[in-house]
Amino acid sequence: MSDSIDFSLLTTADVAARRDELVAQTEEHAGRIARELAVLQGGDYGSREFDTDSGTWTVKYEGGAIQYLRYDGGREEVYVVSAHSPPEPEELAEALRDYGAFVAAYNAYVESLAGVLDGVEVDFPDVASTESVVAERDRVLDRIREVCAAMAGQLHRVEGTDYGTFSTRIDGTRWELKRERDRVSYLRVGGDGGVYLLSQYQHPAASDVRELAGDVSAFVTAFNDHVAAISSELSGVDV
Template identity: 80%
Template sequence: MSDSLDSLLATADVADRRDEVVTGVREHAGRIARELALLQGGDYGSRDFDTDSGTWTVKYEGGALQYLRYDGGREEVYVVSAHSPPDPEALAEALRDYAAFVEAYNAYVESLEGVLDDVDTDFPAVASTESVAAERDRVLDRIRAVSGEMAGQLHRAEGTDYGTFSARVDGTRWELKRERDQVSYLRVGGEGGIYLLSQYGNPPATDVRELVGSVPAFVEAFNERVADLDAGLSRVEL
């Protein structure tokens, strides 16, 4: 029995050689990954390269090689990966095709030489949105002024630091939220709706154009609310 135990062969030499080979491939294929990231204009991506014997896939992340995979038809071999190293026999089979993979990569790069030479970069002039934005802001300034008057009246009547007034205009909910006598926002459409007024910036001009015609109806609804309050108080007797 002891003779059988003594006859076991150690795998350390094979594993060390496998790791040495994988390290060399990682360094070399890592250069390909960096070049692909530079060429494709992003930190993340992958690309396949076909050879006569199979398909190689280079995947990179953050501009660095994430894995190099070889599919020779029988099984996929992760020559380089973040997980366990490949089986030595599978690695050896894949690396017999490695030179063809590099040739396929080089051929791909060479195929792109001059691809942008005849591209016309004399682009049309870009139209200015200055006048559109100015007109939008003019309309919003008027809406902001009217909404500010409403917020002031609400603060005076309700006497609270925070409050809202809402009404339905043509079936759509309009809501004015205030902090004391200042407008916090004017939102149309409830949660996820359009903020005509807010602290985060102005809405698109198209939204302003669509909604500005309904502002008078919202103001009228507010005035009706005030009139109802006034009428209710006028009936109180002391």
């Protein structure tokens, strides 16, 4: 009589179904913690760690929804909740044995915040207006733009090109006026990375205007000397 071999297989369906059920329940519960953390931290993205006697739990959220719940018990990290593969049943069982301690750590954290804002004063001083500073800055810049527009117009007339620049150094610092036809594109002081006294995008700081406005006259004088040099070059031309 020959021995027979049993080739029957055991199914994992029941174990997988139970695992998926536990993960879903945990995701729903930890999702509430994620929403509370999102409200507290006031951001669309964030994470927080909670330590227990057995390991560290990390909750990560996005837009108030849980992204993952990770447990590190010292041997191997277990993603109890994630957007990827579900955890192995043994790893899940190990993590969930510590889940109650994780919730207790979260609750202790929330309780530690009770009264933290008590006594915080909200009687703030009035905010000072920048209206007069802005008005004075704009007055100075309007005058600088008026002068530079005249320079751009003269450059356009004498050079006859749609684009051009005039640059010089004032006390060792480069000043550059860039134009498009007869309009000012920018007046930059200090080269690349310098201060744009005039630009098409934003105003300079009032402190920069105060520091540099006094040198505008020297810049105009250098321009006038440039024009005079051009006139001198042409004065000897005989046709």
